Amino acid sequence: MTTSIWKATAQKSNFPPLQGDITTDIAIVGGGITGITSAYLLARSGRKVVVLESGEVGGGTTGDSTGNLYSMIDKRLHHIQSKWDKETAGKVARSRTAAVDLIGELVRKYSIDCDFKRVPWYLFSETNKKDETIEKEIKAATDYGLQVEELQELPLPFSVSKAIKVEGQAQFNPAAFVKGLSQNINSGNCSIYEQSPVHHIEKGDKLVLSTPAGKVTANKVIMATHTPKGIYALQTALYPYREYAIAAKLRSGDFPDGIFWDTEAENHQSMRVYRKNGENYLLLLGGHHKVGQEDHYEKFFQRLEQKARKYFDIDRIDYKWSAQHYKPSDGLPFIGESADDNIFVATGFSTDGLTYGVLSAMIFDDLLNDRGNRWAKTYDAGRFTPIKSAKTFIKENINVAKQYLKDLPGKSEVDSLTEVKPGEGKVIEIDNEKWAVYRDDEGKVHSHSAVCTHMDCIVDWNDAERTWDCPCHGSRFKTTGEVIEGPAYSPLDKRKMISKE
Numbered sequence: 001m002t003t004s005i006w007k008a009t010a011q012k013s014n015f016p017p018l019q020g021d022i023t024t025d026i027a028i029v030g031g032g033i034t035g036i037t038s039a040y041l042l043a044r045s046g047r048k049v050v051v052l053e054s055g056e057v058g059g060g061t062t063g064d065s066t067g068n069l070y071s072m073i074d075k076r077l078h079h080i081q082s083k084w085d086k087e088t089a090g091k092v093a094r095s096r097t098a099a100v101d102l103i104g105e106l107v108r109k110y111s112i113d114c115d116f117k118r119v120p121w122y123l124f125s126e127t128n129k130k131d132e133t134i135e136k137e138i139k140a141a142t143d144y145g146l147q148v149e150e151l152q153e154l155p156l157p158f159s160v161s162k163a164i165k166v167e168g169q170a171q172f173n174p175a176a177f178v179k180g181l182s183q184n185i186n187s188g189n190c191s192i193y194e195q196s197p198v199h200h201i202e203k204g205d206k207l208v209l210s211t212p213a214g215k216v217t218a219n220k221v222i223m224a225t226h227t228p229k230g231i232y233a234l235q236t237a238l239y240p241y242r243e244y245a246i247a248a249k250l251r252s253g254d255f256p257d258g259i260f261w262d263t264e265a266e267n268h269q270s271m272r273v274y275r276k277n278g279e280n281y282l283l284l285l286g287g288h289h290k291v292g293q294e295d296h297y298e299k300f301f302q303r304l305e306q307k308a309r310k311y312f313d314i315d316r317i318d319y320k321w322s323a324q325h326y327k328p329s330d331g332l333p334f335i336g337e338s339a340d341d342n343i344f345v346a347t348g349f350s351t352d353g354l355t356y357g358v359l360s361a362m363i364f365d366d367l368l369n370d371r372g373n374r375w376a377k378t379y380d381a382g383r384f385t386p387i388k389s390a391k392t393f394i395k396e397n398i399n400v401a402k403q404y405l406k407d408l409p410g411k412s413e414v415d416s417l418t419e420v421k422p423g424e425g426k427v428i429e430i431d432n433e434k435w436a437v438y439r440d441d442e443g444k445v446h447s448h449s450a451v452c453t454h455m456d457c458i459v460d461w462n463d464a465e466r467t468w469d470c471p472c473h474g475s476r477f478k479t480t481g482e483v484i485e486g487p488a489y490s491p492l493d494k495r496k497m498i499s500k501e
C-alpha cells in the first residue's frame with residue numbers, strides 16, 4: 001500500500017456529508033490547502049461559504065506533498081526572468097513570500113500543531129555541470145530582497161560543487177496545517193462537508209452543484225480541485241506529471257534542517273527531515289514522469305530507496321507514496337476567473353502549490369470582495385501567452401495527440417483474459433472496444449471500459465498504485481472505476497464484458 005507520512009499519521013476530521021439542498025454565496029469545491037485557506041479568508045471577510053470535499057480535508061495532493069514552503073520556484077526564478085521579465089519574476093518571489101508569511105501568522109494565531117518551522121532552502125549541483133544554473137539563480141534571488149548566500153559545501157554526506165542558500169523559508173506538516181485551519185474557520189459563515197463529491201455544476205445566473213445526497217446553489221464557485229473538473233480550454237496549457245516519495249526511518253545519524261533540492265540528480269530530487277516523537281525520517285522525493293506513460297512504476301520507488309540507503313543509515317522505509325502536479329505552459333500558475341462566468345480556478349502550480357494555493361486564496365479574497373490585488377494580473381487565468389507558451393504547448397500537445405493513437409483498432413496489451421495475472425491490470429480489445437481489466441489477488445476479474453470519461457483517451461495500468469491513469473490530462477481511477485483525481489467527473493464505465501477467457 002502507498003500512503004504518505006502525513007496522511008498515515010493525520011487525525012481524522014469529521015465534517016458531515018451534505019444531505020439536502022442549501023444555498024450559499026460562494027461554493028468551494030475541494031478541501032485542500034487552496035480550498036480551506038480560501039474558505040478561511042472569505043468567511044473572515046464576512047462572506048457565506050460552503051466547502052464540498054469529495055474525501056477528507058487535506059486528503060488530496062496537499063497531504064501527499066513534501067511540506068516545504070519557499071519564495072523560490074521549481075522552474076527557477078531566472079527562467080521566469082528570461083521567459084517573462086524581471087518585474088514578473090519579482091512579483092512571483094514577493095507574492096510567494098507573502099503567502100509563506102500568512103501561513104506562519106495563521107499557525108501562530110491558532111497555535112496549529114503542524115510542526116511549522118523556519119528553515120533555509122538550498123539548491124545545489126553535485127558536479128560543475130549545473131554550476132551555471134546555480135549562479136543564475138543566486139543572481140535572480142538577490143534581485144528580490146531575499147537573503148542569499150553562495151556555498152561550496154553542505155552538511156550532506158556527499159560533496160557538492162556549488163549551492164545557493166536562501167534564509168527564512170519554512171517547513172510544516174501540510175495535512176495537519178489544513179486540518180488545523182479548517183477547525184478555526186468562522187463557523188457562522190462557513191460549512192464544510194466531507195465525502196461530498198461534486199459530480200456536476202449547472203451553469204446559469206446561479207450555479208448549482210450536485211453531490212450524491214444534496215445540491216448547493218451559489219453565486220460564485222471556486223474550483224479548488226488542483227486541476228479544474230470537466231472540460232476547459234485551459235487544460236491544453238496544463239501538463240500532468242507524477243512524482244515519487246519515500247519516508248525512510250533513520251537508524252542512526254540525522255539529517256540537517258532545511259529544504260534541499262538536488263538540481264543534478266535524475267529529474268531533480270528533494271530532501272528534508274521530519275522529526276516526530278523521537279523518530280527521525282528522511283523524506284526523499286523525485287523521479288517525475290508524465291501521468292500514465294510508463295511501463296513499470298514501482299522502479300521509481302526502488303531508485304529512491306537505493307539512493308537513501310547509499311548515503312544514510314536507513315532502518316526501514318515506513319511510507320512511500322506518489323502524487324501528481326500540473327505544469328503550466330508559460331511557467332506561471334492560472335489563478336482567477338475562468339472562461340465560465342463566476343467560476344474561479346487555481347491550477348498549474350507545478351510542485352510549488354502549497355504556497356501558490358495560499359496565494360490563490362489571498363487573491364480570491366480580494367477579487368471576490370471587489371478589492372484590488374497587486375498580483376492578480378500576473379496569474380490571471382484568462383491570459384493568452386502564445387509566444388511564452390509555444391515551445392511547451394506544442395511539445396506537450398503532440399504528446400497528448402500520440403496518446404489518442406492507442407485507441408486505434410488492433411492495439412491490445414494481451415489477447416485473452418487468462419494472460420492477466422493476479423494483481424495485474426491490462427488493456428484488452430474485444431470487438432473493437434478497449435477494456436481495462438484487473439484481476440485481483442483472489443483471481444476475480446474486474447472490467448471497465450478503458451475509455452477515460454474526461455476526453456476519451458485510453459487509460460494505462462499503474463502497477464505501483466494499482467490504478468488506471470489517463471495519459472492525456474491526468475485523470476486517475478480506482479480498480480473499481482471510481483475517480484481518484486484529475487479533471488474527470490465520472491467513473492470508468494462498468495458495462496458487462498463478453499468474456500475472452
Ligand SMILES: Cc1cc2nc3c(=O)[nH]c(=O)nc-3n(C[C@H](O)[C@H](O)[C@H](O)COP(=O)(O)OP(=O)(O)OC[C@H]3O[C@@H](n4cnc5c(N)ncnc54)[C@H](O)[C@@H]3O)c2cc1C
Pocket residue numbers: 029030031032033034035052053054055056057058059060061062063064065066067068069070196197198199224225226229242243244245285322323324325346349350351352353354355356357485
Ligand atoms: C510529490 C509532490 C510533492 C510536493 N511538494 C510540495 C512542497 O513541498 N511544497 C509546495 O509548495 N508544493 C508541493 N507540491 C505541490 C502541492 O502539493 C500542490 O500544488 C498543492 O497541494 C495543491 O493544493 P490544492 O488544495 O490546490 O489541491 P489538493 O490538495 O489536491 O486539493 C484538492 C481537493 O479537491 C478535492 N476534489 C477533487 N475533485 C472533487 C470533486 N469533484 N468534488 C469535491 N471535491 C473534489 C480532492 O479530494 C482534494 O482534497 C508537491 C506536489 C507533489 C506532486
